[in-house]
Amino acid sequence: MYIPKQYHMDQDEAVQFMKSHPFALLVTVDKHRPIATHIPLEIREDGGKVYAIGHIAFGNLQKKTLDNNADVLLIFQGPNSYISSSWYTVEEVPTWDYLAVHAYGTARIVTGDELISDLKMLLNRYEAHREKGRLWDTFDPELLESEMKGIVGFRIEITSIQASAKMSQNRSDTDYKNIVTELGKSKEQGETQVAKWMREQRKGLFE
Numbered sequence: 001m002y003i004p005k006q007y008h009m010d011q012d013e014a015v016q017f018m019k020s021h022p023f024a025l026l027v028t029v030d031k032h033r034p035i036a037t038h039i040p041l042e043i044r045e046d047g048g049k050v051y052a053i054g055h056i057a058f059g060n061l062q063k064k065t066l067d068n069n070a071d072v073l074l075i076f077q078g079p080n081s082y083i084s085s086s087w088y089t090v091e092e093v094p095t096w097d098y099l100a101v102h103a104y105g106t107a108r109i110v111t112g113d114e115l116i117s118d119l120k121m122l123l124n125r126y127e128a129h130r131e132k133g134r135l136w137d138t139f140d141p142e143l144l145e146s147e148m149k150g151i152v153g154f155r156i157e158i159t160s161i162q163a164s165a166k167m168s169q170n171r172s173d174t175d176y177k178n179i180v181t182e183l184g185k186s187k188e189q190g191e192t193q194v195a196k197w198m199r200e201q202r203k204g205l206f207e
Helices: 011-020 061-065 112-127 141-148 173-184 189-201
Strands: 023-030 033-040 042-046 049-057 069-083 095-110 151-166
Touching: 011 042, 011 069, 011 095, 011 151, 023 049, 023 061, 033 049, 033 061, 042 112, 049 095, 049 112, 069 151, 069 189, 095 112, 095 189, 112 141, 112 151, 173 189
Parallel strands: none
Antiparallel strands: 023 033, 023 069, 042 049, 049 151, 069 095, 095 151
16 A cells, blocks of 8 residues: 555554554455455454454355465554545545554464363453343354354454554645645544544644
């Protein structure tokens, strides 16, 4: 991914971004043909390393490309929006603002107790805060055993990250404020989220 210097997101920011936008695109190659699955992931940091943990359906043929594969790509996408150049104080062409992370890594299949541990962790994240959250021990063991036969678990050790926050950082304060103001008028979720992110970066302009 081409990332001009002013749009570069550092490693820590990128990892936090992946944690807060866990629905990613898992991309691998099978016989020179790229294949992809949209999938929720759990991002874990352990011993200075970063891991992406998840599972796909047993019937998903992408499973054949996941064991001991050192060329896996994960694509995480955040808010994005069209930016009209009519909001600028000088004549220029329009553009598109976005947040995105490309994470490359090595995948391996997980089974047995390791897979159970990962599934418990996933349930804890999304269910523990609910009044009647469905944690692992609340399910019938026979149901869990049956459901686990229908998935393939994996872990990906992230080896490199490319992260871009192209959010009008190159604009003057006047243009920047105009962009945030105009996006803030929108009813589109992506546009209002971009405005919120931009506002946080230059809080002084909006006090």
